[in-house]
Amino acid sequence: MPSSVVRRTGPLARVTAGPAAAAAIVLAFALTGCVGGTTPTAAPTATPTASPTATPTASAPPAIALVPGGTAQQNLPYFDQVNRATLAAKPDAQGRDFIDALVAAGFSKADMQVTVDTTTIGLKANSIQFSVKLGDTCLIGQNGADAGGYSSMVTPVLSTGACLIGQTRPIDW
Numbered sequence: 001m002p003s004s005v006v007r008r009t010g011p012l013a014r015v016t017a018g019p020a021a022a023a024a025i026v027l028a029f030a031l032t033g034c035v036g037g038t039t040p041t042a043a044p045t046a047t048p049t050a051s052p053t054a055t056p057t058a059s060a061p062p063a064i065a066l067v068p069g070g071t072a073q074q075n076l077p078y079f080d081q082v083n084r085a086t087l088a089a090k091p092d093a094q095g096r097d098f099i100d101a102l103v104a105a106g107f108s109k110a111d112m113q114v115t116v117d118t119t120t121i122g123l124k125a126n127s128i129q130f131s132v133k134l135g136d137t138c139l140i141g142q143n144g145a146d147a148g149g150y151s152s153m154v155t156p157v158l159s160t161g162a163c164l165i166g167q168t169r170p171i172d173w
Contacts, residue, residue: 066106072137072154079139098130107132113168131163138163
């Protein structure tokens with residue numbers, strides 16, 4: 001029998017390993033952290049010597065807001081945002097809904113115009129228009145089936161000093 005293995009018989013039989021096998025077992029326990037019955041400890045973590053700084057790849061878009069004293073072109077994104085929010089909250093919004101939302105958003109009611117919500121025979125208008133005059137330019141919004149939904153544009157003020165052509169209703173509320 002080789003000198004590395006001793007065989008015993010009976011209920012307490014065991015195998016004894018030779019020097020090479022013993023070294024392999026000790027190495028296995030050392031690699032798993034179980035040498036000498038000690039409990040494994042967490043491996044040390046690397047500590048960075050300098051804090052990494054975040055470098056933005058693109059700047060965030062500026063917040064859309066009213067530009068007081070700005071042109072119609074400067075305020076068009078905000079005008080659209082307010083009107084789209086009005087439609088999201090009330091898909092069948094009428095002229096007053098748009099005017100009230102624009103006033104709440106900071107536009108001057110005195111500079112606004114709106115067309116009527118009904119036809120001359122009392123039917124719902126196929127589209128309505130509303131505007132805000134800003135200096136020598138106008139923000140004009142339109143909504144309705146004939147307009148294909150909501151749309152807007154910037155135009156120069158008319159020679160009459162108004163933004164909308166035709167009959168508009170008084171904004172007296």
